[in-house]
Amino acid sequence: MKLEEAREQFIQAWGTLGSSWGINKAMAQIQAILLIAPEPLSTEEIMEQLNISRGNANMNIRALIDWGIVHKVYKTGERKDFFTSEKDIWELARRVATERKRRELDPVLKMLQQVSKVDDSSSREVKEFKKITASIEKFGHKAASTLDMFAKADQHWFFGLFTRKKR
């Protein structure tokens, strides 16, 4: 297989994966090309490689920087900005997990906390509502601490947990 073909497959698949996880396809694809680029790329190079406009490139690069997984690099003698991706996959996963927890899980936990104050009543509706939301809240907190653990953990320790014997 030629590099060009492999690159294309990788970029496409990464974009599709991103899409199904609610991430803009262009954003995922920019990250893909930065991942496999041996050198930081300029906005022009990104635009050209993905056939996207300057505005699109700019906005999505910024979003990636906000996620903390792409960094601006200054090259001496060059005026334009260059960009590089975090290349350590473990670190990448940690950043994404931490960020998504903060943006998506935490607000839900806050909401569950809120709704637990629903007026007590003997109605089946209220009982069921409380029961379910409480169980989700409990699960959510466990998931949150697992993510916190993941964010701080050493890779080998973390994955090792699952391949060792019970007890």
Place this chain on the structure above:
Amino acid sequence: MKLEEAREQFIQAWGTLGSSWGINKAMAQIQAILLIAPEPLSTEEIMEQLNISRGNANMNIRALIDWGIVHKVYKTGERKDFFTSEKDIWELARRVATERKRRELDPVLKMLQQVSKVDDSSSREVKEFKKITASIEKFGHKAASTLDMFAKADQHWFFGLFTRKKR
């Protein structure tokens, strides 16, 4: 807080959470109302509670059934179909995790396997490509077995792993 208000908050938040994870908002909201419903609901009841059309309700209910997290229930003496959600949150999470692994992670692992056959070369481009894709593949396999473990594990054992001391 009144039940109506709490319900509304819960349904909205569940829909938003779904959206940010690439799941149709209506689909997530249908699941939300089924979760907190003490009894199975009919298509009519779902349409009314969420203000959505019959076609929309029908398609998204089917999608939820395909995910294995909503079930059709037959009520004796009733001609129409009723639906109920899996109420055990741990089981729900397992189903979703298993399904998403199958739909999203597995294809990426397959692609990575494919592109690892890229023609060898001493070019920096090929070297970097191989290095990164190999590291993603390695990580992906570890994530896959962790998910498989999660899918089979007992809840208390699984979460317990993270709260116990290292070593």
Place this chain on the structure above:
DNA sequence: CTAAACTTTCAAAAAATATTGAAAGTTTTA
């Protein structure tokens, strides 16, 4: 069998999301 009750499908419309490109803004060089 047949008509009522109910479910499914899908083309068209609406809504949401992503993309463009050019103007405005900023920084650097000479």
Place this chain on the structure above:
DNA sequence: TAAAACTTTCAATATTTTTTGAAAGTTTAG
């Protein structure tokens, strides 16, 4: 300081995704 080099913004446009509703399909009761 002027203008070239580069970046950012955002209204308009294009694309994708979701939703609708009515027609077609299916099942059940009588």
